[in-house]
Amino acid sequence: MNATVNVLCYKSKTLANGENPLMIRVCKDGKKKYLSLGVSVNPIYWDFEKQKPKRNCPNKEELQRLITMKTEEYQKLILDYKVANKDFSATSLITKTNAASKARTVREMFDLYIARLKDANRLRYAQMYESTLTSLLAYNGHLDILFSDIDVPWLKRYEAWQYKQSFALNTIGTRFRHLRVVYNLAIEENIVKPDHYPFKKFKVSKLNEQTAKRSITKEEIISVLNYQGKSYYECLAVDVFTFAYLTAGINFADIARLTTDHIMDDRLVYSRKKTKKLIKIPLQERAIELIAKYRQDNSPYLFPILSTFHKTEQQKVNRVHKVYSHVSKHLKAIGEELKLPIKLTTYVARHSFATNLKRSGVATPIISECLGHSSEKITQIYLDSFGNSQLDEAMKNLL
Template sequence: MATVKVKFRPSTVKGKAGTIYYQLCHHRKNLQITTRIHLFPEQWDAERGKVVFLSDNEGFLRTYQHQIENDISLLNRIILQLGERPEEYQLSDIVAMFRSRGAQISVLSYLERQITRLQADRKLGTARNYKRTFNSFSLFLGGRDLSFALFNEGLILEYSDYLKERKVVRNTISFYMRNLRSVYNKAVREQIIEQSFPFRNVYTGVDRTCKRAVGEDIIIRLQKLDLLFSPSLSLTRDLFVFSYCTRGMAFVDMAYLRKQNIINGMISYIRHKTGQRLTIRIEPCIKSIIKKYEKKNRDCVYVFPVLYSENPEEAFKQYQTALGYYNRKLKRLGELVGSEMPLSSYTSRHTWATMARNYNVPISVISAGMGHTSEKTTQIYLASLENSVIDRANKEILAKLNAYISK
């Protein structure tokens, strides 16, 4: 049976780090597998065949040790599998299987390939999310790539701590972790790495956010604003009110809404986020906004003058630019109507959900109306239900007890 040992090859250049390699022996023949692990002589214990952890960079050295242990474990499994076969195997067979199992496939390059594939499939939103995660994870790694053999729980915990130290909020940390987990699971399905559940001890949920809903009075004030002096503010107001009237239609869905989505007094569209088809009856307040832009946008396939290109890449760039502009204008509108809470693209959606709850609409109905795939998501939206509403409900519940005590 073949054997494998970990060896250190010092650099021939003074002051430069040496290289770790794996020496395979079988039938008196030797073969070396060179790794991307580079250490200085004082960082390697040749007698024990292990990395020496120095206090100044212990974390990174431990990561190297994890990779070595994972590589050796993989090589030994390959040797056992080949030994069970009736035919004789060669050292080159071990190396071929080792490389095919993905021990040398790097995480960042794999993530880049996924981004490219998503862009080719026109899944531009997910590609953008992966790109944001790629940028963050790359900064954590100091620009260095690493093999999937290093992608373990210890590394993910270090990345989580790195984000916390930089005051990154929990929902953003969860965003990065969920994206990385998705890429990792894809690598597992492709048998690049064995599943070791490295994300089990990091946060991948969604925190309930602070209050994002405004009262009906703010919606009415917005509707009454005279904005003839600013067409951009007028369009922003109309989109915000349209979103509220259409059960919190997301900005991306309003931007991509086509005239062909309006049929027989109904709006029928597919949510970009979930792929779920939603149908909304056109109420008078919705109809008036649509009619306002019929002439202005007569030569365009879209309902609103937000996007102009039908090319997917170009349209997505226009959407990203428009979203930032929309949020900036919403802040100005919030100031004009005296809203205590800054308005954002999420506010209209949260407001519709909160108003529906205040009108005693069942959560199941609210969830279906908003196109949520789970009522848990709706609960997050309603977590910031006005304290005054809850206080009034509590007062009614305790009315008899209060009356007794006040006697």
């Protein structure tokens, strides 16, 4: 027996407001299964013969859209079962479709994705998506909307609203990329049809501000490395910058997590937290000196950023962020004192590592001129793919 799916106004149950709930009914093998759509309608606005809202029904278009969407969702699943030659019942059909539809609104999908990031211990990314969620809520008032409600005009209004709030172009671009990720997730989980996808016409790529190069010359690098700090954090800032420059631009979050286990035969061997890529870097003499300077017997960490006190991932993330703020503040001040042409950050060490090797004649296949997000993986692949002798020779050009 074929399965049938339809939506009806359930007259057997009357709510306190006098309305009847709309129910989806699945019939299969003589058995019927009902599930509420979560909405109700006054029976005077319902055509019980045709089982659809009357012309004068308030919110008729929204109701009809919901009915069509839910009916098509079940019909698609039935077709999938038939194509796969799998048996099913009215109960199993309702159960599977209801489970897939638990997270249906934009707010629910954002909450789901953020929860998945947290489960994977990607806490900084989770915080970034929470920031985007806050922005969307401030703009729209709520996100109890369907993904099909987010069309090109909606995106353009959100873009205009952000410009009015004087947000930077890169910040706006980041928020749209986050929204796009969650929208793609909704498509993957059959929450919304690909036909509704608005990012084919609304191009997020236009919201990328071209970032100026963040490298300084070898002479300027040496002036930073030779800077005599006047406080604990000034010294730590210079030492972290130095270590990052001498170890292929390792970022601050990875420096914070380095332990004695990452030192193997005078090489730094670690997996980059962001990409999980294995990095192997020969340690320069000054880098070894910095490790010896900060090494403490009561701590496994190479630098005094994390300690055994920080046990949970959230504690580690919070601590790294706090120390990074201090280091960034002092690097900026040091750069201004040295009259460097650009703002001094740990990221400058990453770019300068690449550009100074290139200016010294090191082959492009060994290093990448730019270590931004678009080329990090390529750079790391190159650093891994060449033999240790080539990399060791290349690293001698850093100073």
